[in-house]
Amino acid sequence: MTYTTRFAPSPTGYLHPGHAFSALTAFKAARSHDGAFILRIEDIDHTRCRPEYEQAIYDDLRWMGLDWPEPVLRQSEHMADYQVALERLKSMGLVYPCFKTRKELMLEALSAPQDTPVLPPGDAPLDREPAWRLALTEARDYLGSRWEGLGFEEQGRGPNGEHGWQVADPSINGDVVLARKDVGIAYHLAVVVDDARQGITHIHRGHDLFEATHTQVLLQALLGLPTPQYHHHALLLDDTGQRLAKRKGSKSLRDLRDEGINLADIKALMANYAKA
Structure with a gap:
């Protein structure tokens, strides 16, 4: 199987050096294994994505000397495929509707340690469409003994030095939202569908996404998709020790x-982060 990596930015702002580090890490890994480097545009959030940011991604990556197969997969052009995956989970009884607004969910998360309550369909506000959340209890029941075998191979280092086989613990993320x-x-949901579709065998990305892997491994198992190997790396920090981020106005x-x-x-x- 060809060693296949990907860089999958969202066009919600301009790339910063942290993005460059992640893209170069994946690109170099693919080249060193005589493999393939794939660019994917994760533009499902139409409320924040902009065409000018997408074009800037192409321009910046080419400036860095990177190349990739064409055409580039844009998630906004494949929404029907993700909907099929969601409908499959619905038919399996593994998701449930949540009628809370994002603001209500945030307030409840801050004020109470228990699971976020949801309104049953019969009590749903007439003016609201539900979000669909992954039902962890039902997912565990569905997998049975396979639940204990969920995990992933960490070839890099997690934020706390995790390396080697990692037992997945989807409960750390709770009943995540799969559709809004x-x-x-x-x-x-979109990322696991696309990683399987594109034959991604190795995922290189930052520590900030390490915990997301636990949920994604579960979704891969529920949908019968392969689990890639993961290589998480340290994040570039600014002069104050904070990680670079578009929303923080990083250069x-x-x-x-x-x-x-x-x-x-x-x-x-x-260079100082290359071995992290």
Whole structure:
């Protein structure tokens, strides 16, 4: 099987050096194994994604010397496929409707340690469409003895040094939302469908997504999809020790280029993290 990696950014802002580090890590891994590097555009959140950011992704990655097979898969063009996966989980009794708004869920999460309560369908507000959440208890019952065997091979290092076989614990993320009324299918479901569709064998990504792996491994098992091997890496930090992030206003690759920093400078910035 061909060693196949991917870089899957969302076009909700310009790429920063943290993105560059992740993309280069995946690209170099694919090249070192005579494998394939795939670019995927995760643009399911139409409320935040912008065409100019998507074009900037292509421009920045080409500036970095990366290349990838065409055409690029854009998730917004495959919503029907994700809906099929959701309907399958519905038919299996593994998801349930939640009529709470995002604000209500956030307030309840802050005020109570117990599971977020949901309104049964019969008591649903007439003016609300439900979000669909993964039902962990039913998923565990469905898998039976296979639940205990859920896990993934960590070839890199997790945020606490995790390495080697990791027993999956989907409860750390709770009953995650798999579909929302505002953007449709949510991240966890779309990503496992696409990783299987594109034959991804090795996933290189940052520590911030390590815990998401526990839920994604469960979805892979429920949908009969293969589980790739994972290679999580450290995150680039700013001068204050905070991780770089678009929502925090971290300087983008474009900003740095405008300041006269070249690709060699950016690669030097990442060198200290190469073994993390």
